[in-house]
Amino acid sequence: MAYTSSQIVQAVPTGINSALVCVKAETAFTSATSVTADGVFTSSYTNYLVKIIFNTSTANDGLMKFRVSGVATSTNYNRQRLVFNSTSVTTDQLNSQTSINLGSTNGAFEQSFDLNIYNPQIATATNIFSLNQNNFANYTTGNAGVIISANQSASTAFDGIEFSVATGTFTGKYAIYGYSKTV
Amino acid sequence: MALKINDNGIDRNMTAEEEAAHLAWAEIAQSEAEAQADALALKQAARLAVLDKLGLTADEAQALLG
Numbered sequence A: 001m002a003y004t005s006s007q008i009v010q011a012v013p014t015g016i017n018s019a020l021v022c023v024k025a026e027t028a029f030t031s032a033t034s035v036t037a038d039g040v041f042t043s044s045y046t047n048y049l050v051k052i053i054f055n056t057s058t059a060n061d062g063l064m065k066f067r068v069s070g071v072a073t074s075t076n077y078n079r080q081r082l083v084f085n086s087t088s089v090t091t092d093q094l095n096s097q098t099s100i101n102l103g104s105t106n107g108a109f110e111q112s113f114d115l116n117i118y119n120p121q122i123a124t125a126t127n128i129f130s131l132n133q134n135n136f137a138n139y140t141t142g143n144a145g146v147i148i149s150a151n152q153s154a155s156t157a158f159d160g161i162e163f164s165v166a167t168g169t170f171t172g173k174y175a176i177y178g179y180s181k182t183v
Numbered sequence B: 001m002a003l004k005i006n007d008n009g010i011d012r013n014m015t016a017e018e019e020a021a022h023l024a025w026a027e028i029a030q031s032e033a034e035a036q037a038d039a040l041a042l043k044q045a046a047r048l049a050v051l052d053k054l055g056l057t058a059d060e061a062q063a064l065l066g
Helices: B016-054 B058-065
Strands: A020-032 A034-037 A047-056 A060-068 A077-085 A088-097 A100-105 A111-118 A124-135 A143-156 A160-165 A170-179 B004-007 B010-013
Touching (some): A020 A034, A020 B004, A020 B010, A034 A170, A047 A060, A077 A100, A100 A111, A100 A124
Parallel strands (some): A034 B004
Antiparallel strands (some): A047 A170, A060 A160, A077 A088
């Protein structure tokens, strides 16, 4: 049977009509204290998704900040958190912080984050909604979920992001995606 | 030993200036984390005090609330 030209299936170029477009290729880091990604938030996208997985050299907190032209901003971070582990549910709020505390991790056990970031490149408050999977000290009973609602409340346009630990080091990988604004 | 930074995908040692800035901020971040831990501990102590008034253990309260 012969096909007409309208019946021929054509390959769609990669990236066309994708809901998520990778703006920072997966980047691995080893025994780092700080990880930076500059020039990733642009007017091409309004909202972004950061996927990051890491473990730390000691029991420690993962922290994040926004950056402008290669310089980290260390003010006006606010965070509400819900942690659920086994039958325990706890909540807490931190205001006027120098970074967003994404939660603690325990050495050998990886934790994984989906960070949704809204309007980072627009000079208004930047909101973050994060879903985290943690493993506190082990991969069985230590399995915990964390939901974070946070913001950087200043009217600042950011073009970058930084992850860091206050003590020790961390090892992992991350990638950043922009949410397509068009169909 | 110099602290390491993954600078836009490139692993390198921090400069002296970067390291000093990081250490100064890290001290504040640790204070913030300690304040958070203290607040959570106070919250937990308040919860246990209420359970004590009710004559329940934490495990019994968990069983009750599911």
